[in-house]
Amino acid sequence: MSAALAALLDPARTTADGPVAGYVGADVPVELLTAAGYHPVRLSGSPHEDASDGIGYLGGGLDPAACSVLTRLLHGGYGPLDVLVVSRDCEASLRLFYVLRELARVEPAVALPPLHLIDVLHLPHRTTTRYVRAKVRGLRGWLQQRCGHTVSGDELAAAVAAHDRVRGLLRAVGELRGQRRLTGTEALGVVAATTRLPVHRAEELLTALVAELPGRDPRPGHPVYLTGSSHDCPDVYTALEDAGLLIVGEDHDRGDLLSTMDVGVPAGAADVDALDLAVAERYQHNGPSAPRAAIAERAAHTAAALRGRGAAGLLSYVREHDDGPPWDFPAQRDAAGVPAAIVERQAYGLIDPSELDRALSALGVPAVVA
């Protein structure tokens, strides 16, 4: 394994770089957190920990990954967080925000960081852009109050440029996945590392990785493109690749979808209002994610990305209570042009062995699970 890959996949090497801003969801503009002097850390759940406290607050009808995040927050599982910013990238994130806000109101003894919702919407309309720009501006104002200084245009431009460079490097890593230089499990770990490392450290390691990977032998496995739920832990990827698949791409926001678009530093970079607008348009139009995009848009994206990576099959993995992806699948299947299969209502971090066998058969891969 390359040195850069080993460093990226080792969570123990993550150390806080200044005050920490925890965030939930890919719709949080991390540029603003960095510009305000925070170290952004995306919060993930774990299927290996008891999440009953989170379920108690969020109910049994919500994505268990969100229940796990809430449980970890309640138990201090992320260490000290100076602020917490939640996006509305999916219904589970929004409901998580509402419960946190209500907990802060009615159970003040529960220790929670200062909390803010960033309501990024996604319809491709000018009216939506104006709304999202107001929300970006509101987040910047809130962060300025918390950190005690005004974010300058230069600071925001520098943060935008740094995060754009990381996105560009992630896209380069994605191209190398098309050449089979990384397993899907490794790629998932690389993307996760960039959401918890300080941005300059992520950039260093990704630069090294992109230089090292072309010399690596291709990874084995039947190449498939993964759609459906987002994955905040490697368990399902590992199970799929242990079964003989090689996940060469995915359309969720903890994988390829995180880096499909840049913000871009506009002309007159020091103008913070222009930067707010650039950030707003990037987050409004980034995607298309399963919870927020139209079925047709998803199908077109999935088919194009699948072809771009040379995948021989399409697999949709859907976690229980993740309501969007199963509606996408029929159109994705029709557009894919390769064998396709779906496994639905799966427990967090798991794939039912018989469902896996059925999917492998549909994809034309010999079953390896008894």
Added chain:
Amino acid sequence: MSAPTPRLPSAAAATAHQRQWFADLHRDHTPGDPLALVNADAPQEVFRAMGIPYVVNQWWASIVAAKRRTQDHLARLRERGYPDYTEQYSSTALGSAFDTDPDSAPWGGLPTPSLVLAETTGDASRKIFDVWGAQPGVTFYPLESAAADTVPERWWELMPHRWEEAVGTDRLDLMVGELEGLIRFLEATTGRRFSEQRFTEVMALVNEQEEWNRRTRDLIAAARPCPIAVTDSIPAVMIPQWHRGTVWARDAARRLHDEVADRVRAGAAVCPDERVRLMWVGRGLWFDLDFYRRFQDRYGAVFVWSMYLAIAADGYIRHVDPDSGDPLRALAARFAAFSDQLYTPPWSAEWYVKEARTHGVHGVVHLVSDDARGSWATTRALRAAGVPVLELHADNVDARRSDPEHLDGTVGRWLEAEVLPRTDG
């Protein structure tokens, strides 16, 4: 079971009106003519003002459920590869689009709409309408649904006049933009005109109608014993609600009020031996409406509250300053945060507590569906206010997890263990 009180005439009249209206729609509608299918929390007033007929998605689902046809409809989705286990209340009507034998469908079947309108709430709702939009001759027009970082708690005091303060300027600006886009789209695609004068009339009629509902709600809250069954108040409120903005609907709301007032004066009782006053939090249990009466004989337990009258009373009224106000902004204020009133704390939780107190309920049955809305905040707030709460886990249209024996046993045991010991009964 005690002899039921005679059906409220306004409830029977509303149901008859709806049947006639739907029959007329079948008779008069030519495929391809403008016809909308809209979500319950969509700004139907625009269609009313432009003379474009519309069917409410969730109303149709309630009819299908009441006829015990939901499973047929969900099976059609499953056959086409779509899930039959998410947002069934919103997806049932889509099953009608795939009906190969509409003549056997409830009420002659759902005519194919030319336009479907919904807000982009949740993760699955807009997908359901995407599928609608992929059907021949159907266009899906999505509306944004925004969320607020902070909100004032006692929204029901602000909404009638100070709605800008309650909902927030950013959300209202967005929704006004959305409505202007919708109106332009309808003008361009249907050839119908949007008259500002007509729209102002519609908005005024809606406010009058909901003001009658508010008076009715206040009468029922104060009355002992409860004068009407929720199974009467629901159609008597909701059918006019789907026709709001018409003179008929305004007058139907006034008729309901007058009948309730008469019953209160006469001391009429849904259950003469009323010992326990119950509140039903959640959507109506459409496939088993008898449920609401089954606890009267044995326990003297009466459901005195459902959200349908109460949200009509508190959730719709948006007055406009006659000199400087914009009726379109008032309509935006009606819907930019509509579901927050019912499902988002602190608004929802504090409102249910307020309603529980004003209605003097002894307990709350809280329907908790297997969806994202969650129940903790509402249940916590009610219990903190000293009100016993039963969380009843079921879906309001999909009966697969909700056999009557189970529901009755659960409610009965809760009444015996938690509610009756706290009442004089």
